[in-house]
Amino acid sequence: MDAQVENKYTKNDYRGLPSTLCQGCGHNSISSQIISACFELGIQPEKVVKFSGIGCSSKSPTYFLNRSFGFNGLHGRMASLALGTLFADTSLKGIGVSGDGDTASIGMGGFKHLVRRNMPMVYIVENNGVYGLTKGQFSATAEKGLMLKKQGTNPYLPVDIAMEALVSNATFVARSFAGDPRQVKELIKAALSHNGIAVIDIISPCVTFNNQEGTLHSYTWGKDREAPLHEISFIPPRDEIMVEDFEEGSVREVIMHDGSLVLLKKLENDYDPTDRWQALRILEDAQRNNWLITGLLYINPEIPSLIDMYDLPEQPLNRMTQAQLRPQKSVLDEINALME
Amino acid sequence: MNPQQKDIVNDFCITFATVNGSGSQTANNTILRALFKMGIPISGKNKFPSNIQGLPTWYSIRVSKDGYLGRLEQDDVLVCMNPASFENDLAFVNPGGVVLYPDDLKQPITRTDITAYPMPVKELSRAADISPALRDYIANMVYVGVLAWLLHIDMDEIAHALNHHFRGKQKAVESNFSVAQAAYQWAGENLTKTDPYRVERMAPLDDYLMTDGNTAGALGSIFGGVQFVAWYPITPASTLPEALIEFLPQYRKDPLTGKNTYAVVQAEDELAAIGMIIGAGFGGLRSLTATSGPGLSLMTEYAGLAYFAEVPTVIWDVQRVGPSTGLPTRTAQSDMTMAHNLGHGDTRHVMLIPGSVTECFEFGWKAFDIAEHLQAPVFVMSDLDLGMNQWMTLKFEYPDTALDRGKVLWEDDLEKRNGSWGRYADVDGDDIPYRTVPGNLHINAAYMARGTGHDTQAHYSEDPQVWETNLNRLVSKYYKARDLVPQPILERTSGVSQGVISYGSSDPAVIEARDLLRQRGFNLDKLRVRALPFTAEVEDFLREHEVIYVVENNQDGQMAQLLSQEFPALAGKLVKVAHNDGLPLSATWIVKTILKEGE
Numbered sequence: 001m002d003a004q005v006e007n008k009y010t011k012n013d014y015r016g017l018p019s020t021l022c023q024g025c026g027h028n029s030i031s032s033q034i035i036s037a038c039f040e041l042g043i044q045p046e047k048v049v050k051f052s053g054i055g056c057s058s059k060s061p062t063y064f065l066n067r068s069f070g071f072n073g074l075h076g077r078m079a080s081l082a083l084g085t086l087f088a089d090t091s092l093k094g095i096g097v098s099g100d101g102d103t104a105s106i107g108m109g110g111f112k113h114l115v116r117r118n119m120p121m122v123y124i125v126e127n128n129g130v131y132g133l134t135k136g137q138f139s140a141t142a143e144k145g146l147m148l149k150k151q152g153t154n155p156y157l158p159v160d161i162a163m164e165a166l167v168s169n170a171t172f173v174a175r176s177f178a179g180d181p182r183q184v185k186e187l188i189k190a191a192l193s194h195n196g197i198a199v200i201d202i203i204s205p206c207v208t209f210n211n212q213e214g215t216l217h218s219y220t221w222g223k224d225r226e227a228p229l230h231e232i233s234f235i236p237p238r239d240e241i242m243v244e245d246f247e248e249g250s251v252r253e254v255i256m257h258d259g260s261l262v263l264l265k266k267l268e269n270d271y272d273p274t275d276r277w278q279a280l281r282i283l284e285d286a287q288r289n290n291w292l293i294t295g296l297l298y299i300n301p302e303i304p305s306l307i308d309m310y311d312l313p314e315q316p317l318n319r320m321t322q323a324q325l326r327p328q329k330s331v332l333d334e335i336n337a338l339m340e
Numbered sequence: 341m342n343p344q345q346k347d348i349v350n351d352f353c354i355t356f357a358t359v360n361g362s363g364s365q366t367a368n369n370t371i372l373r374a375l376f377k378m379g380i381p382i383s384g385k386n387k388f389p390s391n392i393q394g395l396p397t398w399y400s401i402r403v404s405k406d407g408y409l410g411r412l413e414q415d416d417v418l419v420c421m422n423p424a425s426f427e428n429d430l431a432f433v434n435p436g437g438v439v440l441y442p443d444d445l446k447q448p449i450t451r452t453d454i455t456a457y458p459m460p461v462k463e464l465s466r467a468a469d470i471s472p473a474l475r476d477y478i479a480n481m482v483y484v485g486v487l488a489w490l491l492h493i494d495m496d497e498i499a500h501a502l503n504h505h506f507r508g509k510q511k512a513v514e515s516n517f518s519v520a521q522a523a524y525q526w527a528g529e530n531l532t533k534t535d536p537y538r539v540e541r542m543a544p545l546d547d548y549l550m551t552d553g554n555t556a557g558a559l560g561s562i563f564g565g566v567q568f569v570a571w572y573p574i575t576p577a578s579t580l581p582e583a584l585i586e587f588l589p590q591y592r593k594d595p596l597t598g599k600n601t602y603a604v605v606q607a608e609d610e611l612a613a614i615g616m617i618i619g620a621g622f623g624g625l626r627s628l629t630a631t632s633g634p635g636l637s638l639m640t641e642y643a644g645l646a647y648f649a650e651v652p653t654v655i656w657d658v659q660r661v662g663p664s665t666g667l668p669t670r671t672a673q674s675d676m677t678m679a680h681n682l683g684h685g686d687t688r689h690v691m692l693i694p695g696s697v698t699e700c701f702e703f704g705w706k707a708f709d710i711a712e713h714l715q716a717p718v719f720v721m722s723d724l725d726l727g728m729n730q731w732m733t734l735k736f737e738y739p740d741t742a743l744d745r746g747k748v749l750w751e752d753d754l755e756k757r758n759g760s761w762g763r764y765a766d767v768d769g770d771d772i773p774y775r776t777v778p779g780n781l782h783i784n785a786a787y788m789a790r791g792t793g794h795d796t797q798a799h800y801s802e803d804p805q806v807w808e809t810n811l812n813r814l815v816s817k818y819y820k821a822r823d824l825v826p827q828p829i830l831e832r833t834s835g836v837s838q839g840v841i842s843y844g845s846s847d848p849a850v851i852e853a854r855d856l857l858r859q860r861g862f863n864l865d866k867l868r869v870r871a872l873p874f875t876a877e878v879e880d881f882l883r884e885h886e887v888i889y890v891v892e893n894n895q896d897g898q899m900a901q902l903l904s905q906e907f908p909a910l911a912g913k914l915v916k917v918a919h920n921d922g923l924p925l926s927a928t929w930i931v932k933t934i935l936k937e938g939e
Binding site: 045047049050062071074080089092113310311320327335336339340 | 546563564565594596599607623735789800
């Protein structure tokens with residue numbers, strides 16, 4: 001069944017303000033896929049809260065989901081802001097958009113602790129290896145030896161965001177490439193169904209400052225080097241699955257917490273995304289061999305999320321009344337008596 | 341006893357010198373509570389090192405029939421259990437004072453003007469029927485018993501206090517009490533009292549209770565409906581969130597579902613702690629963190645965001661001595677100017693300044709009402725002395741006003757307005773805009789909060805006029821807090837031309853100093869500041885007096901600076917009476933300093 005048949009929304013209901021990022025920026029393409037993913041899932045726009053830090057990527061939440069609340073906060077501090085907000089109403093879905101500077105440099109601590117707590121939200125890193133708004137400095141994900149106009153040669157080894165997420169016990173880790181919109185969209189859909197932290201590291205070329213042919217965060221390199229682990233399709237819980245569409249044995253299924261399915265169609269090798277050890281190894285291999293491995297690297301839908309640990313009522317905390325929030329006078333009398 | 345010597349009753353200072361981590365807290369609290377239950381006004385101050393075990397620590401109990409709670413600089417009765425600090429401690433005993441010491445102490449008692457009583461600590465604690473592992477802890481009960489005999493502390497009250505301390509755990513109560521009892525008996529049979537110090541039962545202190553400011557702040561927050569707490573451990577603030585963790589499960593289950601109406605998250609640092617509470621505040625929750633100077637420094641950038649994006653939240657600063665790591669276990673009032681302007685750019689914050697443990701409770705719930713009404717962060721400025729020491733304090737009063745959630749629009753409200761509203765539009769002319777919170781499903785509810793320049797619709801804007809209009813409104817809104825914050829407490833005598841300003845934990849010493857000065861013919865009107873922005877009464881006080889002494893526990897005279905900044909034309913009248921050495925101010929220091937200035 002086509003997901004869009006039941007959808008009472010049009011794609012326009014998910015649009016944002018016009019982008020002020022550069023023409024051809026990978027981030028714009030990711031914004032489009034966020035719009036498409038939410039539209040195809042028929043998510044009520046008001047049920048989403050957007051978060052970002054500071055940087056080009058962090059501007060982008062303005063350019064999608066205009067009917068969703070959002071907070072464009074401080075540089076590197078998106079994680080804590082999102083965590084606090086999402087406690088207010090646990091039926092809301094959080095989508096965070098951060099950059100490589102925002103996450104892998106100034107915000108590394110917050111990022112890793114959000115991951116370790118398994119905060120249920122989508123955490124997208126629009127990773128271009130460069131600081132755009134401050135005009136082209138190296139970021140922590142820039143590869144060693146990268147040459148930039150005013151900066152010279154990068155002397156440091158890069159941070160691998162997907163690996164950082166994995167070693168911090170993330171329950172959903174994916175990598176994608178802005179030049180592969182279908183994969184980006186399917187991963188976002190799967191991430192939105194995940195009851196836990198869902199980290200998607202998306203290589204998103206900066207056409208202005210870091211798009212030299214053959215470098216790690218460029219369109220050409222991504223196009224040449226992208227090695228998808230599988231072809232990913234997301235099936236919402238309400239849709240019937242046409243198993244006959246797939247050749248037997250060629251598809252791996254992951255059942256999500258909400259009953260939806262992630263179908264991973266085998267490409268060259270069968271990759272098991274529930275094996276954390278294999279995920280770490282493939283990232284290591286990718287680093288050594290200069291591959292851009294994309295797809296769902298790791299998933300574990302069984303781990304309780306941070307919110308699950310708090311025994312909160314279904315009624316959102318931010319709709320509670322005085323009768324629920326202020327104890328009776330007799331309670332204070334009791335306390336006074338205890339301390340007298 | 342010397343026949344000419346008059347008894348000194350209910351008016352002296354006892355100091356216990358012990359080793360950190362040796363379990364003396366139980367013994368000290370027992371004596372404190374026993375005295376309190378005898379109706380004698382007391383205050384207890386713990387002077388402890390930044391250390392887990394081994395360094396010297398002191399606990400002072402002031403008994404004061406007149407109800408003075410400030411610190412005394414000298415001791416009258418010294419209980420010295422720590423050979424390492426003995427010599428120094430001895431020097432702080434007033435002439436005619438008393439020292440109690442374990443009889444196996446090697447050091448000579450070099451003072452001949454004091455009375456010394458040895459105590460057979462080892463012998464009595466060995467005789468007790470308890471496991472050797474607990475023997476060192478229970479050894480402190482020896483001085484409880486000897487002191488009770490010496491000062492006439494009622495042993496029944498000692499038993500009650502132990503019962504209170506161990507929450508009725510009979511075995512612990514009995515093993516401790518038996519040692520105290522044996523020591524009491526030993527003292528009666530072996531000592532001859534030759535000193536003048538003793539206590540006498542007074543009228544019961546029925547209107548009072550005994551606790552610390554951090555516990556009171558936590559309880560006040562619970563009655564203020566706190567819903568989200570994020571914190572990072574730091575002395576001397578940690579016991580506030582720890583009290584929340586203890587009490588929230590008891591008092592804040594949802595009456596309908598039995599589920600939690602709150603969440604507490606221990607953050608990875610103070611940057612995250614404040615980020616979380618600002619996120620929660622934006623989400624429409626009553627949120628709180630508690631920290632101290634170093635943590636507050638880290639919170640600077642986020643505090644500016646909360647001011648500018650107009651997010652309500654409550655930040656407790658339990659102040660300690662800085663700069664830098666400073667003296668982590670000592671008290672100060674030295675974050676006043678920093679907190680007031682915390683953030684880069686033009687920023688100013690509303691601050692509440694509790695001057696008693698009871699006010700820690702009261703301001704605990706009020707802070708949320710003010711924060712949500714104003715849509716701004718509110719800082720509660722406590723300190724180590726108030727926050728961590730035990731105080732006798734007036735019983736807590738139930739909040740007399742309903743929760744003030746401020747101008748929050750829900751679906752129905754937006755429907756009535758046909759969805760027309762602007763997040764930062766001052767439609768009521770009171771500088772306070774309306775807000776919506778995530779979860780509001782109205783099609784026009786959402787907006788994008790941001791730390792960047794924004795117009796009335798919360799859209800990004802770099803327009804110079806939009807920027808300045810907005811920033812001016814924020815200042816104007818700050819002054820609106822004058823009608824919301826606790827008013828200062830004024831004590832006037834007619835015809836007095838000089839005044840004193842106090843605030844926070846320095847107030848007890850100022851109350852006493854004012855009485856001492858009056859006895860010397862020097863009358864001062866007094867104003868206790870309880871909040872910023874300063875209200876009209878503060879300005880009037882400055883106008884109506886020729887000289888105003890501003891007493892505070894810091895080096896720079898930070899309250900005097902804040903007053904000078906607000907009232908530059910009156911600043912010449914202000915006399916800074918400020919110092920900090922890590923200890924609470926004493927009345928004698930204030931008197932000395934003011935008299936010198938007054939010459």
